[in-house]
Amino acid sequence: MLFIKPTKIIYVLILPLIVVSGLVFANREIKNETSKKSSPKPLSAAERKAALKKWEASPDGINYKKWEASPAGKKVYAGAAKIRKHIKDYTNMEGVVTSLSLPPGSRLGFGVMVRINDDDYILAFGPEKSDTFFLNFNNEFQQLHSLKVNDKIIIRSHNVSYAPKYLYPIVSGDYIERDSKIIYKRAPRKGGC
Structure with missing residues (x-):
């Protein structure tokens, strides 16, 4: 009959655990190094200023400056x-x-x-996401689709922006209320602020 010493059995059982834990640890280190490399170093004030000057001298920057000085641009900024x-x-x-x-x-x-x-504004909510299982639009904007022209609403937003392409300021719709009922509230971002 074959007899195996208990110490050899313990070594045989512990060896795979050591190998697996080593692989897990090594994988974690690789992920940490990758995330450290992918996060860009913030620009200094001088670097930001230099980048802005460079952009302002580009064709896009020149066109943007012209738009800002135009009556349409001034109207959007005023709004x-x-x-x-x-x-x-x-x-x-x-x-x-x-x-x-x-x-x-x-x-x-x-x-x-x-x-x-x-004043007129674009009230933007973002792209509608389709439900991949049913090829339907999700219910995120469902109640917003019930809005009608001349509906009075309460709006709260964290952001207003503008672009030369649009004749109106763009308000991000974060919270909408109609007839004292919330019909839309933007979900907080996952993994961020």
Whole structure:
């Protein structure tokens, strides 16, 4: 009969554990090194200023500066300035839906046009994601699709932006209320602020 010493059995059982734990540890180290390498070093103030100067001298930068100085650009900036305090403080803005579609050629995803304090704005929510199992649009914007022209809504947003392509400031829709009922609230970002 074959007899194996107990110490050899223990070695045979422990050896695979050591090998597996070594592989797991090595994999963790590789992932940590990769994530450290992929995060870019923030630019210094001088580097940011130099990059801005370079961009301003490019054709895109020149066109942007022309747009900023144009009557259309000034109008967009003035509209954004009117709601800046509400954006900064994340407070309610009363709006009226003026159109259920965005300007032609818009690439902002789902959105509507609204009037806030006698100025028009694009109220953008982002792209609609389709449900891969049913090839349906998800329910994230379902209640927003029930909006009608002349509906009075309460808007809260963390961001207003602008681009030469659009004649209106672009308000990111983060919270929408109609008739004292929340019809949309943006979900917080995963893994971020």
